[in-house]
Each structure stands twice: as C-alpha cells, then as structure tokens.
Amino acid sequence: MRWLSQDLVLARLRLAIIASALVWVGLNLAKVPWLFVDTNIEVPAPTVVVDAVDTSPVTVDIDAMKAWHLFGEANASAAPAVVAAPAVGIEDGAKETRLDLVLVGVLAARSDGLGQAIIQYRQDQSIYRVGDALPVSGRVSLAKVLPDRVVLDNNGTYELLKLYDESALAKRLMSTAKPAVRQPTQAPNPAPTSDANEP
Known part of the structure; x- marks a missing residue:
C-alpha cells in the first residue's frame, strides 16, 4: 500500500x-x-458443370402432322345420318302397348312415317325421332309415326301408342255434347185496347 x-x-x-x-x-x-459501408459481399453460387446440350437441328415432318387432322378437316362436311323409311303396314295387327308411356303430340307426321313424336315417360316429356330409343326398360324404340298414333318396336314386337284414348275421348265428347232442355215460352198477354166508340 x-x-x-x-x-x-x-x-x-x-x-x-x-x-x-x-x-x-x-x-x-x-x-x-x-x-x-455495406460489408455483405455476395458470394457467387458454385458453378455446376453440365453436359453439353445437343444442338443438332431437329427435323419436324409438317406434312405428317397435317395428316393427323387434330381439329377435323377444313372442307369436310358432316354427312347427315340417313334414316330408312319404316316398313309399310307394320302398324297393322299391332296391339296397344302396356308400357308406361303417354303420347302427348305428333310433329311433322308424313306419309312415309318419318315424323317426330312427343312422348311422356313418368313426368318427363321429350321429342323422339324414328329410331330413337325410349327411356323405358328393355330395347324399345320409336318405329313409325302416324298422324294419330305411333308404332313402337318393343324388342322386335310392334306395339301401338295412341295419341288419345278413344273411350276417354268419347266420354268427354258425350259430356260436353248434352243438349240443353228448352223451357216452353208463353206468349205475352196482349194489352187491352180502348174502344174508339167509348167516351
């Protein structure tokens, strides 16, 4: 110290x-x-050696690609499907169908039977052409269209589907066509005329 x-x-x-x-x-x-002073010096990424790329030209066959027709042909028109006319007389001897179908209307019915029909199945109505399959079970298709009925092909058996039920139509016509009962009418009493000689 x-x-x-x-x-x-x-x-x-x-x-x-x-x-x-x-x-x-x-x-x-x-x-x-x-x-x-910025002292953060970026270190370059390590270089990776890659194999040399093949730079030889690739040949593309343009004509072969054109022949593929990926989007269809330019001048080709779609040919309409040709439906053969139904056989004459297939409706003769055909029985009424028991299928759960209702014929609602007939469109463009022609003499050759190639029309369209509005058919209802359950609650759905659709337009069918000759040859179209119907939505019921089995192989059922529209075979012919007539002005007041259609012919169905039910697995090779022809059946009729009528536009209206004749018995129901007859009852409806009878109920609307009742004649009105006329009541007898009386002529009115003539009015008394005054006598010209009376004062």
Whole structure:
C-alpha cells in the first residue's frame, strides 16, 4: 500500500488508465465509418458443370402432322345420318302397348312415317325421332309415326301408342255434347185496347 501511495506510482497508474481508455475510444471510433459501408459481399453460387446440350437441328415432318387432322378437316362436311323409311303396314295387327308411356303430340307426321313424336315417360316429356330409343326398360324404340298414333318396336314386337284414348275421348265428347232442355215460352198477354166508340 505504501508503494501504491507514492506519487510517482500513482501518476504512472493514472497515465496507464488514461492511455488504455484512449486506445479503447480510438478503436471504437474507428468502427463508426464501417457502419455505413455495406460489408455483405455476395458470394457467387458454385458453378455446376453440365453436359453439353445437343444442338443438332431437329427435323419436324409438317406434312405428317397435317395428316393427323387434330381439329377435323377444313372442307369436310358432316354427312347427315340417313334414316330408312319404316316398313309399310307394320302398324297393322299391332296391339296397344302396356308400357308406361303417354303420347302427348305428333310433329311433322308424313306419309312415309318419318315424323317426330312427343312422348311422356313418368313426368318427363321429350321429342323422339324414328329410331330413337325410349327411356323405358328393355330395347324399345320409336318405329313409325302416324298422324294419330305411333308404332313402337318393343324388342322386335310392334306395339301401338295412341295419341288419345278413344273411350276417354268419347266420354268427354258425350259430356260436353248434352243438349240443353228448352223451357216452353208463353206468349205475352196482349194489352187491352180502348174502344174508339167509348167516351
């Protein structure tokens, strides 16, 4: 303690502390300019050696690609499907069908039997052409269209589907055609006429 209490030692110790403080402050001040400098240097990605690409020209056969007709032919017109006319007289001897079908209407009925028919199955009505399959079970198709009925091909057996039920139509006509009963009418009494000779 005596040695530390001497003036010379204290002065040197004070000088050493001040010197170290100055060195520390100088080092910190030297770092300040580097705070404003971008020191993040991007390291380039490692290069990967790839095999050389084959640069030989590829030949494409354009004519062969045209022959594919990916989107159809430009000048080709779709040929309409030709439906053969139904056989004459297939409706003769055909019995009335028992299928759950109702003939609602007939469209464009012609003498050759190639018309359209509006047929109802359950709650759905659709238009069918000759040859179209009907929505019932089995192989049932429309075979012929006549003005007041159609012929169905039920698995090789011809059946009739009439536009209206004759018995129901007759009852409806009879109910609407009742003659009105006329009540006898009386002639009005002639008004009395005054005699010209009476005063």
